[in-house]
Amino acid sequence: MIHPWQQQLWTKLINQHHYGHAYLFYGVKGLGKRHLVAHFAARLLCSEAGEYACGTCKNCKLLAANNHPDIFYLDSLDDKEISIDKVREMVTFLSQTANYDGYKLVICNQLNLLNRSSANALLKSLEEPAGKSILLLVSDEISNLLPTIISRCQKISCPRASYQQAADYLYMRFPNLSATEIKQLLELSHNSPLLATELLQQNILEQRQIWTDGIKRLLKRQINIVDLAGKLQKSSAIMLFNWAIELVSNIIRYKLSADDKSSGAEDLSVVTRYLATKNNVDELFSIYQKLLMLRAKIVHRANLNPQLLLESMLLRVQSLG
Ligand SMILES: [Zn+2]
Numbered sequence: 001m002i003h004p005w006q007q008q009l010w011t012k013l014i015n016q017h018h019y020g021h022a023y024l025f026y027g028v029k030g031l032g033k034r035h036l037v038a039h040f041a042a043r044l045l046c047s048e049a050g051e052y053a054c055g056t057c058k059n060c061k062l063l064a065a066n067n068h069p070d071i072f073y074l075d076s077l078d079d080k081e082i083s084i085d086k087v088r089e090m091v092t093f094l095s096q097t098a099n100y101d102g103y104k105l106v107i108c109n110q111l112n113l114l115n116r117s118s119a120n121a122l123l124k125s126l127e128e129p130a131g132k133s134i135l136l137l138v139s140d141e142i143s144n145l146l147p148t149i150i151s152r153c154q155k156i157s158c159p160r161a162s163y164q165q166a167a168d169y170l171y172m173r174f175p176n177l178s179a180t181e182i183k184q185l186l187e188l189s190h191n192s193p194l195l196a197t198e199l200l201q202q203n204i205l206e207q208r209q210i211w212t213d214g215i216k217r218l219l220k221r222q223i224n225i226v227d228l229a230g231k232l233q234k235s236s237a238i239m240l241f242n243w244a245i246e247l248v249s250n251i252i253r254y255k256l257s258a259d260d261k262s263s264g265a266e267d268l269s270v271v272t273r274y275l276a277t278k279n280n281v282d283e284l285f286s287i288y289q290k291l292l293m294l295r296a297k298i299v300h301r302a303n304l305n306p307q308l309l310l311e312s313m314l315l316r317v318q319s320l321g
């Protein structure tokens with residue numbers, strides 16, 4: 001089944017008079033783009049399709065067994081780069097006639113993994129479409145793609161879930177969650193129900209609790225930096241930096257607007273408002289910049305002692321209080 005927030009797009013997709021030669025599905029991570037593409041591909045191959053693929057015809061069975069000869073996955077095994085050899089394999093695949101008289105499909109779930117030369121090789125196939133073939137391409141960062149690739153595809157912007165759709169999705173899958181927990185999960189995942197699910201499986205609520213309690217105690221000087229850094233060890237350093245940066249940016253936003261709605265995540269909104277009264281904008285911007293610089297070191301692994309970076313981050317946060 002298609003996610004509820006994709007229903008409108010789905011109806012449009014399957015009711016086209018003519019299918020395009022290449023589609024580019026784009027949008028930020030966590031919208032369910034690959035899920036949508038998998039359903040679309042199944043429906044294109046199915047010989048008895050209604051709104052969805054039937055699931056029982058020969059084509060559907062071959063696809064479910066990962067054995068359909070008319071579909072090609074342009075992906076890399078190690079999530080690093082899609083090699084030019086892989087694109088050449090795809091070109092050969094497209095040059096052969098379909099085995100089952102239907103479409104020949106190519107799915108590329110991570111278009112951003114193409115390097116310069118493999119992207120150029122793909123471009124050729126987009127310029128000279130082969131027979132009854134359709135390319136289904138997916139990108140989380142359309143801005144990093146070659147403009148010539150983008151311009152040769154039909155662009156499909158994948159919609160976000162509304163708050164209610166996202167909350168319903170989580171309620172259905174995790175009936176034991178409380179309304180507060182769902183709200184918090186959606187805040188932490190910027191309203192993406194799929195990302196929220198992933199985060200939940202990583203015990204994010206527990207980690208967030210340690211973070212918010214820790215920050216409050218740190219500001220009251222009830223815990224020292226080294227002890228708190230130790231307690232936070234199980235959490236991803238990048239995530240903690242994102243939380244710290246978000247806290248400071250919320251303080252700035254609240255200070256500039258004095259609007260309660262802009263005081264950010266509910267679990268730290270009192271802290272946010274309090275810290276806004278204690279700091280001036282210049283100080284806040286300077287701390288914000290320093291946190292960004294520290295985070296860059298983690299992202300680029302420039303400093304191999306994340307514990308030390310975490311402690312410097314906590315020191316900046318403490319200096320706000
Ligand atoms: Zn079928």
